[in-house]
Amino acid sequence: MISSRRAPSWAxxxxxxxxxxxxxxxxxxxxxxxxxxxxxxxxxxxPLPKEPQLDAYREVFAQVPVGRYLLVSVAVAVVIGVLQIVxxxxxxxxxxxxxxxxxxxxxxxxxACLLVPPQVTFVSVFLMFAKVSLTNxxxxxxxxxxxxxxxxxxxxxxxxxxxxxIIEAARLDGASELTIIYRILAPLLRPTLVSxxxxxxxxxxxxxxxxxxxxxxDTVRTLPLGIALLKEPGSGVRWHVVMxxxxxxxxxxxxxxxxxxxxxxxxxxxxx
Amino acid sequence: xxxPSLAAWILxxxxxxxxAAHQSLFSxxxxxxxxxxxxxxxxxxxxxxxxxxILARTLGFSVLVVAGxxxxxxxLALLLDxxxxxxxxxxxxxxxxxxxxxxxxxxxxxxxxxxxxxxxAAVLRTxxxxxxxxxxxxxxxxxxxxxxxVWKITGYAMIVFLAGLRAVPRxxxxxxxxxxxxxxxxFRWVTWPLLRPTAAFxxxTSLIVSFQAFDVVRIMTGGGPARATTLFVYAVYEQxxxxxxxxxxxxxxxxxxxxxCVLAAxxxxxxxxxxxxxxxxx
Numbered sequence: 001m002i003s004s005r006r007a008p009s010w011a012x013x014x015x016x017x018x019x020x021x022x023x024x025x026x027x028x029x030x031x032x033x034x035x036x037x038x039x040x041x042x043x044x045x046x047p048l049p050k051e052p053q054l055d056a057y058r059e060v061f062a063q064v065p066v067g068r069y070l071l072v073s074v075a076v077a078v079v080i081g082v083l084q085i086v087x088x089x090x091x092x093x094x095x096x097x098x099x100x101x102x103x104x105x106x107x108x109x110x111x112a113c114l115l116v117p118p119q120v121t122f123v124s125v126f127l128m129f130a131k132v133s134l135t136n137x138x139x140x141x142x143x144x145x146x147x148x149x150x151x152x153x154x155x156x157x158x159x160x161x162x163x164x165x166i167i168e169a170a171r172l173d174g175a176s177e178l179t180i181i182y183r184i185l186a187p188l189l190r191p192t193l194v195s196x197x198x199x200x201x202x203x204x205x206x207x208x209x210x211x212x213x214x215x216x217x218d219t220v221r222t223l224p225l226g227i228a229l230l231k232e233p234g235s236g237v238r239w240h241v242v243m244x245x246x247x248x249x250x251x252x253x254x255x256x257x258x259x260x261x262x263x264x265x266x267x268x269x270x271x272x
Numbered sequence: 273x274x275x276p277s278l279a280a281w282i283l284x285x286x287x288x289x290x291x292a293a294h295q296s297l298f299s300x301x302x303x304x305x306x307x308x309x310x311x312x313x314x315x316x317x318x319x320x321x322x323x324x325x326i327l328a329r330t331l332g333f334s335v336l337v338v339a340g341x342x343x344x345x346x347x348l349a350l351l352l353d354x355x356x357x358x359x360x361x362x363x364x365x366x367x368x369x370x371x372x373x374x375x376x377x378x379x380x381x382x383x384x385x386x387x388x389x390x391x392x393a394a395v396l397r398t399x400x401x402x403x404x405x406x407x408x409x410x411x412x413x414x415x416x417x418x419x420x421x422v423w424k425i426t427g428y429a430m431i432v433f434l435a436g437l438r439a440v441p442r443x444x445x446x447x448x449x450x451x452x453x454x455x456x457x458x459f460r461w462v463t464w465p466l467l468r469p470t471a472a473f474x475x476x477t478s479l480i481v482s483f484q485a486f487d488v489v490r491i492m493t494g495g496g497p498a499r500a501t502t503l504f505v506y507a508v509y510e511q512x513x514x515x516x517x518x519x520x521x522x523x524x525x526x527x528x529x530x531x532x533c534v535l536a537a538x539x540x541x542x543x544x545x546x547x548x549x550x551x552x553x554x
Contacts, residue, residue: 044389206373
């Protein structure tokens with residue numbers, strides 16, 4: 001009913017207020033990053049910089065190896081996303097299409113894993129990695145997330161609506177199980193797999209907690225850690241530099257979001 | 273087919289849970305040999321009351337975050353479920369906060385909430401209200417962190433509620449309208465009963481997200497002032513990386529996990545047990 005009528009004016013006004021609450025902070029981030037330090041000190045809440053300049057961005061690049069950190073962040077997020085898809089496909093296939101003893105228990109385990117955030121396990125995983133000298137390595141950032149309970153769950157849900165005849169026909173043609181999974185079913189599940197990848201990418205690109213606890217030096221430092229270090233405690237914070245770092249950190253995900261909003265939203269809402 | 277995933281989960285979820293339970297019974301600083309401690313780590317955490325304080329803080333924070341983001345998310349979903357580019361833009365803006373890094377959000381709000389040069393302080397001054405130390409006043413700090421978290425994750429609740437709203441058959445609304453039900457009655461008797469499973473889902477995931485809060489604490493307050501924002505995950509982090517106490521960190525992690533399980537179970541049960549509304553009445 002509601003959606004067939006023109007939106008009443010009160011709805012437009014409220015929506016404008018909501019837009020202001022969520023958009024203006026970003027605007028403030030950009031404005032501050034373009035201000036020279038004296039301007040921030042003199043009039044911190046001036047809505048626009050008098051003499052906009054890019055010095056803060058130059059300073060971020062001078063203080064932080066942005067290119068290298070960005071590369072590590074993107075590599076971590078891409079490798080995790082790919083591994084999750086490669087592993088979730090056969091797992092979801094088993095749970096949706098195969099009959100085996102303990103299937104219910106296995107499905108219960110997947111759901112249980114959804115309930116155990118990395119914040120529960122990090123102390124133990126850190127100790128395990130330290131024992132085999134894997135802290136400060138790419139593997140420490142990637143391996144714990146290779147199997148995704150959420151991804152498996154979404155693949156299973158999507159496969160439930162794929163008719164069994166497709167699989168049986170392929171078996172009659174002599175296709176192996178792996179061929180069926182990766183060559184025949186994967187293309188059918190493309191929208192689901194894209195969503196799984198994007199949700200995972202966005203999460204791990206931005207993740208601060210895991211890289212923080214698994215690394216103690218610069219070897220595999222990710223961009224969120226590098227940017228967070230721009231705000232040194234104690235000394236006066238150079239806000240234009242911190243906000244410039246924030247813009248650099250946020251830009252890639254916001255661009256990705258603008259391009260692939262639909263897939264991301266489906267991945268997030270698809271859980272319901 | 274399930275093998276590789278199962279192996280990874282055993283290695284990175286189930287074994288670590290066991291390791292945490294085991295380590296919580298030892299006293300170890302990662303330098304010398306671990307020593308058997310029995311329940312001493314748990315006893316120490318209970319004795320100085322720290323465990324209860326951490327638990328109370330985390331629960332208070334979670335209640336604010338879950339209630340805030342669910343109420344706001346549902347209200348925004350109802351408000352913005354309209355056709356047109358403008359409403360799509362507003363939906364996208366709100367959801368974008370969920371996508372952006374916690375680091376960026378936390379740093380941005382430290383600036384916005386700065387008691388002297390922040391925009392929030394300027395707004396308070398203009399309105400003639402007293403100065404609030406959002407992050408420096410122990411009473412204000414947890415609500416402030418909760419508010420920032422709500423700002424960040426409300427888009428998520430909104431998106432899931434929107435998906436739920438769109439699954440409500442239109443014919444039900446039309447039938448109820450023909451029976452003379454106003455907008456409020458239609459929400460109460462048609463939309464809400466059908467939205468309950470969605471709400472239960474959002475409640476559970478938001479609970480877990482709120483329990484995971486760490487980035488906002490580490491970046492915005494460092495657990496202060498006067499430990500007012502030392503939430504659960506930050507407390508575990510502090511024990512292992514600042515106090516080098518593996519045993520206490522593990523004990524805290526075990527309690528953290530158990531509390532999370534109990535809360536999730538209680539919450540799901542509460543959502544299930546309430547009698548569902550009568551469909552189409554009114």
